[in-house]
Amino acid sequence: MAFASFAEFLAMGGHAPYVWSAWGVTALLLLLIVWHARVEHRQLINGVKRRVRRERARSTSAAPQNAAQFNSVEGGMRDDA
Amino acid sequence: MWAFIHKLGSPKWFYGISAKLQPWFWAAAALLLVTGTLWGLAFAPADYQQGNSFRIIYVHVPAAFLAQSIFISMAISGLVFMVWKIKVADMAAAVMAPLGAGMTFVALFSGAVWGVPTWGTWWMWDARLTSMLILLFLYLGVIALRGAFTSRDSASRAASVLAMVGVINIPIIKYSVDWWYTLHQPATFTLTSRPTMPTEMWLPLAIMVLGFYSFFIALTLMRTRSEILRRESNKRWVQELVVGQVEEKR
Numbered sequence: 001m002a003f004a005s006f007a008e009f010l011a012m013g014g015h016a017p018y019v020w021s022a023w024g025v026t027a028l029l030l031l032l033i034v035w036h037a038r039v040e041h042r043q044l045i046n047g048v049k050r051r052v053r054r055e056r057a058r059s060t061s062a063a064p065q066n067a068a069q070f071n072s073v074e075g076g077m078r079d080d081a
Numbered sequence: 082m083w084a085f086i087h088k089l090g091s092p093k094w095f096y097g098i099s100a101k102l103q104p105w106f107w108a109a110a111a112l113l114l115v116t117g118t119l120w121g122l123a124f125a126p127a128d129y130q131q132g133n134s135f136r137i138i139y140v141h142v143p144a145a146f147l148a149q150s151i152f153i154s155m156a157i158s159g160l161v162f163m164v165w166k167i168k169v170a171d172m173a174a175a176v177m178a179p180l181g182a183g184m185t186f187v188a189l190f191s192g193a194v195w196g197v198p199t200w201g202t203w204w205m206w207d208a209r210l211t212s213m214l215i216l217l218f219l220y221l222g223v224i225a226l227r228g229a230f231t232s233r234d235s236a237s238r239a240a241s242v243l244a245m246v247g248v249i250n251i252p253i254i255k256y257s258v259d260w261w262y263t264l265h266q267p268a269t270f271t272l273t274s275r276p277t278m279p280t281e282m283w284l285p286l287a288i289m290v291l292g293f294y295s296f297f298i299a300l301t302l303m304r305t306r307s308e309i310l311r312r313e314s315n316k317r318w319v320q321e322l323v324v325g326q327v328e329e330k331r
Contacts, residue, residue, distance in 0.1 A: 019134060022141065022195065033300065
């Protein structure tokens with residue numbers, strides 16, 4: 001141990017503002033980076049889940065509608081011709 | 082060898098293997114950083130000239146090492162992407178850039194703070210300081226370039242080219258202290274000679290450096306996986322994997 005007491009440790013021999021600001025900014029940045037990476041990953045997982053749910057909902061409920069739309073498009077094309 | 086490279090280049094394979102490797106690198110990073118922090122802040126002896134302000138070295142040097150290593154990694158990834166069209170390499174390069182910029186900022190900030198009690202100034206247009214500032218701008222340029230294109234492929238190629246060109250700055254940073262010795266002292270650590278510091282000073286520094294590198298690897302694995310999810314969310318394997326995870330949890 002390089003310091004006799006905790007108060008001395010905090011004081012850093014008069015260099016407290018320098019030591020603690022350099023270490024503080026570094027620690028804060030690393031923690032923020034980890035937090036951001038976790039949130040990002042979770043959000044992306046949820047995004048894929050939502051996408052799968054949406055696509056499944058569309059493919060199960062909208063099958064007949066798709067056919068109808070397809071007919072109407074074809075009909076439209078025939079009208080144009 | 083080729084089969085291995087192509088396997089590594091497959092997002093699906095990478096997603097799986099990185100999930101297995103990731104916890105080990107996070108654990109190593111946590112262990113090394115906590116040990117290095119306690120040792121460096123509380124147990125290492127104070128410098129006979131600089132007193133306790135020298136403890137800034139334990140964040141300054143690892144951040145500066147990492148800032149440069151990440152740029153080299155980004156340039157290599159860019160080269161791999163350009164030559165072999167391996168998408169995972171580009172994804173890794175994309176997630177490396179913000180961490181590299183962050184580490185460059187930490188190196189500059191901690192250096193400036195350290196400079197006040199040591200040199201009596203927080204900034205000087207010294208070669209090392211200036212070349213590190215250029216590195217920060219290169220990182221910001223790479224990040225901005227990725228956002229500047231509507232086509233992902235154009236953005237990836239532009240960012241790769243800037244990384245490959247910008248890597249010229251790395252040897253300039255390295256030799257700046259020898260070529261123009263103005264303010265910043267030459268390397269404290271070299272691979273070829275014994276450290277000039279006593280063991281109880283350089284050992285925690287070595288631990289911090291390893292901790293920062295583990296952190297970089299762990300974060301890059303994690304965020305490359307996120308990037309795969311972002312870019313490949315329309316792929317069947319991604320959807321099956323993610324939905325499969327949901328069913329497992331139930």
